[in-house]
Amino acid sequence: MIFIQRKQKEKAVVPVENEGNNGANIFTQYMQKRNQIVKNKKILQSSYIPSNLPHRTDKINEIVEIIAPSLNRDKPSNILIIGKTGTGKTAVINYIGKELKKADKDEENCKFIYVNCEVVDTPYGILYNISNQIITDPSKRIPFTGWSLDKIFAELTDYVDKQDKVFIVVLDEIDRSFEKNGDDIFYYLTTINELLENSRVSIIGITNNSRFTEMLSTKIKSRLGEEKIIFPPYTVEQLGDILVERAKDAFEEGILDSDVIPYCAALSAQEMGDARKALDLLRISADLAERNGDTVVTAAHVRLARSKIELDAVSEVIKTLTVQSKIVLMSIIKNTEDENMTVMTTGDVYTMYKYVCEAISQTILTQRRVAGLISELDMLGIVHARVKSFGRQGRTKEISLNTPKEIINMVKSDEVFRGLDSYRPQKQMTLM
Ligand SMILES: Nc1ncnc2c1ncn2[C@@H]1O[C@H](COP(=O)(O)OP(=O)(O)OP(=O)(O)O)[C@@H](O)[C@H]1O
Ligand SMILES: [Mg+2]
Known part of the structure; x- marks a missing residue:
């Protein structure tokens, strides 16, 4: 059945090509290949809030029980939600927000x-963001900059109190604000109730840092964490169920090979039970199949998607390396490619390193510092560095390249190394 539907879709596009080159343009081939596999791309994106969140019913109920009094204008306890990345914290809270709006017509009570x-x-x-979600009168809106915090806070307090209802303020990724600004903002928001006569404010903080509360002052810690809810990582079976639910809405039946979802779930369970990673893997697998003009997504697409994700992650790391680290990496690449060394010692790397620094006019660090940078590259998984012991003679490091070709090319084409290939040393340097 699926195939019949797809054939019809393809047919509809063919007349464009049949018009000769006049009708076809550079997008024709792309349009024909695309949009055949994923029925609705939005559903696989992480910003999409599904109406069903498998394996989070108990957490949803726990939170609902705490915040339900707001529907009678009673102040719920503050809540702190803690859980690793991709465990559904944001999805759950936004789902609850949507349901709360449905339960409370015209936001009369909360x-x-x-x-x-x-x-x-x-x-x-x-405070600007919170205020402007509350202040509907455009002439009363708080300016983007220019007011003191005390002034915004006073205005906000005044406005909140006039509305005579319960405000549930969700501060997602709360640790980000804390890292930059300390706990002033939490102090403001948790003391607001002392100034209010009619309204009440409850805070729901969300963090993926399990040690977040340790950073807070005792007073804020006890206020913010009146109720604590932990979101555990998903198991491989749970990830499978989440993917099955999404796939039902995102794909026509028969588009995914039967081993695609279990494979995506298994790979993501290894990565700390992260549902975002699992969904990304499924989305990218489908994308690759589509781009290739394939009609079914298979485990081979998942394997490709995984390498693509890993490659993207390594490229991001490479972009953030300092110039000196890039030079050390380049030295290991040059030793491997130009000097045919599959493994090398720190001394080998240092010899090449000095040559590269000279060629691109960069400061030469000591061998000790360079050894430190090699260890860092090793920790990032970009190179391999294994300590080898020679008994009494001591120990040395065996260094080898552990870098995909694409990344090597990316390093080589880095702006920093412009002129390296054409460099000719004044006096011949011995590299070995
Ligand atoms: N139980 C679930 N059912 C369906 N989809 C889920 C479920 N849990 C998470 N997801 C999806 O996984 C993705 C990541 O979830 P979410 O953004 O809620 O994670 P998070 O815990 O907030 O992570 P972070 O700490 O990184 O912000 C989203 O696309 C979300 O819709
Ligand atoms: Mg989140």
Whole structure:
């Protein structure tokens, strides 16, 4: 059945090509290949809030029980939600927010406010964001900059109190704001109730840092963490169920090979039970199949997707390396490629390192510092460095390249190394 549907879709595009080159353009081939596999791409994106969140019913119920009094204008306890990345914290809270709005017509009794502290991470930004979700009168809006925090806070308090309802303020990725600004903002928001006569404010903080509360002052810690809810990582079976649910909405039946979801779930369970990673893997696998013009997603696409994700992650790391680390990496690459060394010692790397520094006019660090940079590259998984012992003679490091070709090419084409290939030393340097 699926195939019949797809054939019809393809047919609809063919007349464009049949018009000769006049009808076809550079996008024709792309359009024909695309949009055949994924019915609705939005569903696989991490910003999508599904209406069903498997394996989080108990957490949803726990939170609902705490915040339900807000529907009778009673102040719920503050909540701190803690859980590793991709465990559904944001998805659950936004789902609850949506349901709360449905339960409370016209927000008569309570208002749900969501702020992501990674995006707005200054105290001003957070108060500005909260205020402008509450203040509907455009002439009363708080300016983007220019007011003191005390002034915004006074205005906000005034506005909140006039509305005579419960405000549930979600501060997602709360640790981001704390890292930059300390706990002032939490102090403001948890003391607001002392100034209010009619309204009440409850805070729901969300963090993926399990040690977050240790950083807070005792007073804020006890206020913010009146109720603590832990989101555990998903197991491989749970990830499988989450993917199956999404796949039902995102794909036509028969598009995914039967081993695709178990494979995506197994790979992501190894990575700390992260549902975002599992969904990314499925989305990218489908994307690769689509781009290749394939009609079914298979385990081979998942394998490719995984290498692509890993490659992207390594490229991100490479971009953040300092110039000196890049030179050390380049020295290991040159030793491997130009000097045919599959393994080398720190001394070998240092000899090449000095040559490269000279060629691109960079400061030469000591061998000790370079050894430190090699260890860092090893920790990042970009090179291999194994300590080899020679008994009484001591120990040395065996260094080898552990870097995909694409990454090697990326390093070689880095701006820093412009002129390296054409460099000719004034006096011949011995490299070995
Ligand atoms: N139980 C679930 N059912 C369906 N989808 C889920 C479930 N849990 C998480 N997801 C999906 O996985 C992705 C990541 O989840 P979410 O953004 O909620 O993680 P998080 O715990 O907030 O992570 P972080 O700490 O990195 O912000 C989202 O696309 C979300 O919709
Ligand atoms: Mg989140």
